[in-house]
Amino acid sequence: MTTPAPEKSARRRRPSRKQDTSSRPVLRLGLAGWIVSWLVPTAVMGGLLLALGFLPGLNDEGFLAPLIPLIAAAAVVVGIPGTLLVSWLYRHQLRPTVHILGYVLVGLLYGPVVLVVGAGGLIPMLIPLIGFPAGILLGIGRWMAQPLARVENPDEAPEHLATPETKDPEHA
Template sequence: MTTPAPVKSTARARRKAARAVSGPRPRLRMGLNGFLVAWLLPNLLMAAVVLALTLIPSLQRFGTLTPLLTVVGIAGLVIGLPLCLLVNRAFRHVLNQWVHVLAYALVGMLYGLVVLAQGVGGVLPMLIPVIGFPAAVLMGLGRLAARPLVDVVVPGAEPRG
């Protein structure tokens, strides 16, 4: 008995034809100012909080928190920047901005994983939620603050101002 030839799925062809009939979809466009509010402002705020914590004398008995500043900075550049750009690109056709806020919060949660890259054992892996949860809240709030700076671009419509 022979195996029948595989039949190509027509679902992809139907989606492509439907897209060709409906034309280009509307998308969200975030300018540089919006991205700076959504990404850079939460990172700077997180660094300022860590810096303020390093200046509290009663916390110095647990050890210096200065290396935590480096961890937060590396997390913002290595994880935050590329993933936030990816979120903006991947979800550009999703007009519900709450999806973007949640995606930015998820990116902030991943900041804690930079602690594992430090290669230090002991108590340091316990810092994953200490870095990840505040970063998630700040990144979500940063994207929420950038909502007014995001435009909906409808193809074929007249550009504003």
């Protein structure tokens, strides 16, 4: 005698998921917003280092002067591609906190650029001196640029591309 094969009950089956075919909203920053979120914090960081260089006793050994070109190099090599990559990766994420934390991470990556000068002596100790303030400033810059960001919904046609039928469906 053979036993019949067990059958799965209906309650165990999961309903099939349909793929979401509608397009998701996109957060766009624009050129002015990107300049506010990247260039302004980088310029503030360079200005702070320049101002600290004028304080007597702080820059006797020439400690701060070489950091200004390093900040500029980090801003160009790490900052530009990093902030653009964060903006692109999180374009569907509408929460500003995610973007701000991404910019903070890019700012923290400014620090290891000092290793280009050399890994010996006190140079590796400069990583947090550059990275932490740059991360904080880039995060603040992205937070300041939040009013310049706009949310675009791809399902809705822009006003200048809308046909007369889509503008007023009653008269179609």
